[in-house]
Amino acid sequence: MSLLQRAEKELKEGELIGFKNLFFDSLSLWGENFFTILLTFVVPATALTLLLRIPLGEHQLDYFIALIETKAPLISIVKFIIFSYALRFIILSVATSLFWATLIYYFFNIINDGSKKWGESFNLAIPIFLRLALWMVIINLIGAIGLVLLIIPGIYLAVRYAFARYVVVLEKNVPNPLKKSWELTQGFGWHIIGYLVFLTLIYIVLSIPLDVLKAIFKDSFILYVVDTVWWSLFELFFGIFYLKFYVNLKKLKAIA
Numbered sequence: 001m002s003l004l005q006r007a008e009k010e011l012k013e014g015e016l017i018g019f020k021n022l023f024f025d026s027l028s029l030w031g032e033n034f035f036t037i038l039l040t041f042v043v044p045a046t047a048l049t050l051l052l053r054i055p056l057g058e059h060q061l062d063y064f065i066a067l068i069e070t071k072a073p074l075i076s077i078v079k080f081i082i083f084s085y086a087l088r089f090i091i092l093s094v095a096t097s098l099f100w101a102t103l104i105y106y107f108f109n110i111i112n113d114g115s116k117k118w119g120e121s122f123n124l125a126i127p128i129f130l131r132l133a134l135w136m137v138i139i140n141l142i143g144a145i146g147l148v149l150l151i152i153p154g155i156y157l158a159v160r161y162a163f164a165r166y167v168v169v170l171e172k173n174v175p176n177p178l179k180k181s182w183e184l185t186q187g188f189g190w191h192i193i194g195y196l197v198f199l200t201l202i203y204i205v206l207s208i209p210l211d212v213l214k215a216i217f218k219d220s221f222i223l224y225v226v227d228t229v230w231w232s233l234f235e236l237f238f239g240i241f242y243l244k245f246y247v248n249l250k251k252l253k254a255i256a
Contacts, residue, residue, distance in 0.1 A: 016248040017188070019195055026241040029107060036106075036118065041099045042232040048095050049228050090137050097133035100239070101125035104169045107240055111247055125169075132168045135177055139164055159192045160185050166246045184249060192245075199241065203234050 015021060030037065105121035139161050160182050167177035167184075174180045185192060210230060214223050 016252045017191060017245060019198060022195070022241060022244055022248070023198075026237060026244050029110060029240050029244070030237045033107075033110075033116075036116075037103070037233065037236050040118075041096075041103060041236055042229055044099060045096050045232045046225065046228045048092060049232075050225065090140065093136040093140055094133040097136060098125055098129040100136075100165065101129040101132050101169050103236070103239065104166060104243060107243055108170060108247070111244060128169055128172065132165060135164060135168050139178070155193070156189075159189050159196075162192050162242055163246045163249075166243055184246070184253070188249065195241070195245070199238060206234075 102118075102122045102125040105124050106116070106118055109115045109117050109121065142157055142161070161178055163181040163184050164177040167174055167180045171177070171180065207230065210223070210227060214220070214227065217223055
């Protein structure tokens with residue numbers, strides 16, 4: 001590859017998958033559609049989270065730590081995680097898949113041609129959301145098992161499957177979205193990890209005032225609701241960011 005070709009490639013990568021462009025484009029999409037996000041995802045997701053709430057109390061946490069410290073059999077740890085978080089990671093994933101499928105279609109249309117087709121996006125989501133739910137449960141279970149075995153495998157799998165939900169919704173003819181996501185992320189794992197770290201740090205810093213209030217007013221239901229709403233808003237920003245990343249990465253690979 002000549003120096004000119006390399007420079008052109010780096011320029012295209014910067015324009016399409018550079019963090020600055022992805023971040024501000026996603027922030028603009030998030031801000032311009034804030035009330036749509038609030039009414040169609042945050043409110044239902046928050047209500048579902050409250051209905052399915054299973055707090056990890058002090059005794060449960062102590063039990064989990066004891067299992068780790070005593071080097072309990074792996075099966076005991078896995079059972080604990082399954083029973084403690086089944087509703088959170090499985091039922092909630094299934095319940096919110098219709099909202100996710102709708103919003104993926106919705107923002108994909110905006111990214112492609114600027115059109116805001118909420119009703120059409122919802123109609124398209126109805127026949128696909130159960131398939132999305134199934135794959136999201138599989139991905140969550142794989143990630144949980146990876147984290148139980150060791151932290152690194154869990155992170156690595158999360159990175160390689162980062163685009164699976166978009167593949168399920170937008171590429172219906174792909175039989176295995178995990179394989180497709182694996183192929184798309186080939187060579188771009190560090191981008192995904194780096195961007196995830198930056199976004200997580202931004203979330204942590206912006207959450208400091210809320211964390212301080214939670215430390216002062218322990219077991220406050222109102223603060224729990226605010227925290228859930230805040231996370232849902234940021235979760236949607238994450239979703240928009242990686243949707244934009246997915247679309248632009250496909251363009252970059254098509255150019256290459």
